[in-house]
Amino acid sequence: LHLQIQGQILGFCFPGCFSIQGPKHVQGREQGSLTVQCRYSPQWTNYQKWWCRGRHWRTCHILVQTRGSEQEEKQGRVSIVDHQRDHSFTVTMEKLQRDDMDTYWCGIKKSGTDLGTRVRVTVYTGKDFLVCTRRPCTKRTASTQSSVSGCLA
Numbered sequence: 001l002h003l004q005i006q007g008q009i010l011g012f013c014f015p016g017c018f019s020i021q022g023p024k025h026v027q028g029r030e031q032g033s034l035t036v037q038c039r040y041s042p043q044w045t046n047y048q049k050w051w052c053r054g055r056h057w058r059t060c061h062i063l064v065q066t067r068g069s070e071q072e073e074k075q076g077r078v079s080i081v082d083h084q085r086d087h088s089f090t091v092t093m094e095k096l097q098r099d100d101m102d103t104y105w106c107g108i109k110k111s112g113t114d115l116g117t118r119v120r121v122t123v124y125t126g127k128d129f130l131v132c133t134r135r136p137c138t139k140r141t142a143s144t145q146s147s148v149s150g151c152l153a
Contacts, residue, residue: 018041019044019115020038020039020040020044020106020108020115020116020117021038021039022038023119024119025121025122026120026122027122028123029123029126030098030125031097033092033094033095034092036091036092037088038088038089038090039087039088040088040115041087044087045084046084047108047110048067049082049108049109050065050066050080050106050107050108050109051091051104051106052105052116053104054102054104060103063076064091066080070082078091078093078094079091080092091106101122102120103120104120104121105117105118
């Protein structure tokens with residue numbers, strides 16, 4: 001598997017870095033599910049899309065991939081659907097487990113070097129977790145939401 005990283009270095013964008021984009025980080029609760037949406041440029045509409053796991057781009061393991069159509073594909077607890085009219089695809093991971101925490105990649109299979117972008121997945125245990133996107137943090141539980149001063153690691 002030979003892949004090409006798409007992204008920014010020192011604020012400069014290489015040609016093609018907007019060919020595929022996704023969230024930098026997603027999180028879900030243990031035994032719950034999470035969905036990742038990746039967007040791509042229109043010229044990649046009819047190409048196969050994939051979701052792979054692994055810290056390093058060149059050695060990641062493809063978990064699920066499309067067949068170049070909008071049909072949902074599923075492997076175990078992971079599914080992928082290409083929304084070609086919207087130029088995006090979604091990956092859903094179900095029944096999350098602690099050992100699902102890792103680095104994943106949204107990708108597009110093409111001749112030569114594939115395109116992809118990194119997504120970090122975090123799985124929280126228990127019924128509550130902190131959302132630290134801005135201060136003060138928000139503590140969420142199954143039934144309540146309250147502010148917490150500062151962010152806890």
